[in-house]
Amino acid sequence: MNVSSIVVQALPKHIDDLVEVFKEADYADYHLHDKEKGKIIVTVEGKGVEEEIEKLIKIQRLAYVIAADMMMTYQEDELDAEVKKLEAENPVPDVLQDEEIDVRDVEYHGDLRHKKLGF
Incomplete structure (x- = not known):
C-alpha cells in the first residue's frame, strides 16, 4: 500500500468549495x-x-484547482524490497x-567501492 500527501493550491475564495469536495471524495x-494561503x-x-498518480491527476483536473503536487510519499512494498536489497x-x-x-x-575519490590505495 502506498500513501502520499498532496498540497492543493487554489484561490482563497474557492477553498471552502474544494474542502467540501475532498470531504466527500x-x-x-x-x-x-x-x-488565507x-x-x-x-x-x-x-x-x-x-x-x-491517477488520483493526483483527478485532483489536478478539479474546478478551481490551480496546482496539486505530491509532497511526501510512503511506498510500503517498494520500501520492503529496498530494505531486503540493502540487507543482502x-x-x-x-x-x-x-x-x-x-x-x-x-585515497578517497568519491567511491570507496572503487578505491585506490596509496602504496
Missing part, C-alpha cells in the same frame, strides 16, 4: 487547509504509484574491514 482524504492538504492511497549487500566496502590496511594510505 472517495479518492482522497481531507486533512486540513489554510484559507489557499492551500489544502489531502492524502491519497493506492496499490502502486500508478494508482496514486555488504554496505561496508572490504577495504574498510581490512585491518592490515592503514586508513591513511587510502
Whole structure:
C-alpha cells in the first residue's frame, strides 16, 4: 500500500468549495487547509504509484484547482524490497574491514567501492 500527501493550491475564495469536495471524495482524504494561503492538504492511497498518480491527476483536473503536487510519499512494498536489497549487500566496502590496511594510505575519490590505495 502506498500513501502520499498532496498540497492543493487554489484561490482563497474557492477553498471552502474544494474542502467540501475532498470531504466527500472517495479518492482522497481531507486533512486540513489554510484559507488565507489557499492551500489544502489531502492524502491519497493506492496499490502502486500508478494508482496514486491517477488520483493526483483527478485532483489536478478539479474546478478551481490551480496546482496539486505530491509532497511526501510512503511506498510500503517498494520500501520492503529496498530494505531486503540493502540487507543482502555488504554496505561496508572490504577495504574498510581490512585491518592490515592503514586508513591513511587510502585515497578517497568519491567511491570507496572503487578505491585506490596509496602504496
